[in-house]
Amino acid sequence: MPSKPGPAAPTGPTGRFAPSPTGDLHFGSLVAAVASFLEAKSRGGQWLVRIEDIDPPREVAGSAERILAALQAFGLRSDRPVVFQSQRTAAYRAARDRLLAEGKAFWCGCSRADLPASGVYPGTCRSGLPAGKSPRSVRLRVDDATVRFRDAIQGEISEHLPATVGDFVIWRADDLPAYQLAVVVDDAWQGVDECVRGHDLLASTARQIQVARALGLSVPRYAHHPVATTPDGRKLAKRLRSDPLERQARGATLRLALDLLGQRPPTGLTLAELWRWALSHWRLDRVPRRAAVEMPPAERGARVR
Numbered sequence: 001m002p003s004k005p006g007p008a009a010p011t012g013p014t015g016r017f018a019p020s021p022t023g024d025l026h027f028g029s030l031v032a033a034v035a036s037f038l039e040a041k042s043r044g045g046q047w048l049v050r051i052e053d054i055d056p057p058r059e060v061a062g063s064a065e066r067i068l069a070a071l072q073a074f075g076l077r078s079d080r081p082v083v084f085q086s087q088r089t090a091a092y093r094a095a096r097d098r099l100l101a102e103g104k105a106f107w108c109g110c111s112r113a114d115l116p117a118s119g120v121y122p123g124t125c126r127s128g129l130p131a132g133k134s135p136r137s138v139r140l141r142v143d144d145a146t147v148r149f150r151d152a153i154q155g156e157i158s159e160h161l162p163a164t165v166g167d168f169v170i171w172r173a174d175d176l177p178a179y180q181l182a183v184v185v186d187d188a189w190q191g192v193d194e195c196v197r198g199h200d201l202l203a204s205t206a207r208q209i210q211v212a213r214a215l216g217l218s219v220p221r222y223a224h225h226p227v228a229t230t231p232d233g234r235k236l237a238k239r240l241r242s243d244p245l246e247r248q249a250r251g252a253t254l255r256l257a258l259d260l261l262g263q264r265p266p267t268g269l270t271l272a273e274l275w276r277w278a279l280s281h282w283r284l285d286r287v288p289r290r291a292a293v294e295m296p297p298a299e300r301g302a303r304v305r
């Protein structure tokens with residue numbers, strides 16, 4: 001007898017939103033949540049939330065819970081249990097050790113003060129620790145890698161890693177996994193095949209592709225949307241202490257996020273109606289191919305309750 005069919009396996013893409021708990025959810029990060037959610041869900045895919053809590057010095061107590069509650073209040077729910085990177089250190093360490101064993105990464109004894117102002121690693125420890133230096137961090141060898149990829153919003157991107165960063169840190173001197181390693185290990189582990197996120201992270205993408213290739217992992221599709229900035233060009237971020245979203249009218253805030261993303265919902269819709277509209281009308285090709293979109297303070301302020 002044929003077995004009873006279970007729920008249909010998702011056939012669409014798997015996207016994710018991966019906030020660091022360094023403050024409350026703010027408008028800038030809500031845009032990334034909305035864009036990644038709509039790009040995955042409008043094509044019948046899954047959307048996951050991952051809390052990137054691997055940097056205790058930068059963490060703000062309670063912000064992970066507040067971010068998750070704010071997402072939920074907006075109607076944004078992870079399709080699978082939320083992953084906390086702080087629980088995954090063993091996986092990052094295993095990836096690091098494999099890269100070391102295969103000679104694709106090396107221990108570096110340099111401190112920040114040893115590095116040139118350009119930030120490009122001069123290769124000091126790549127052939128072994130010079131006398132007098134002890135191991136501090138682990139760097140991935142970039143050799144002569146030029147990484148090319150097609151960003152689904154920003155178009156063709158090419159970065160010659162030896163000129164922009166050189167061998168880069170995948171394990172920090174304070175014995176913590178670097179973001180560039182953890183994000184790649186987890187996207188692969190969770191089956192994430194598309195990363196929709198803010199333009200500020202485009203500068204990390206070539207490094208992440210290089211890490212994925214070194215580990216033999218498949219490379220997701222990337223789409224970097226413009227970030228919201230203040231009129232003086234600063235990113236709307238936690239550091240700017242933008243108003244916590246709880247205090248804003250959620251429908252109006254979602255509309256602003258959709259506006260920034262180049263979508264044009266009709267006026268007069270409630271939050272639930274806006275989501276319904278967005279899920280059936282979302283078009284990635286309408287997202288502006290720009291690094292940033294300015295948000296005049298009056299516009300932001302007018303919508304705060």
Ligand code: GLU
Pocket residue numbers: 017018019020052183195197201
């Ligand atoms: N955790 C990173 C951040 O909050 C984002 C990671 C990503 O989307 O790749 O900036």
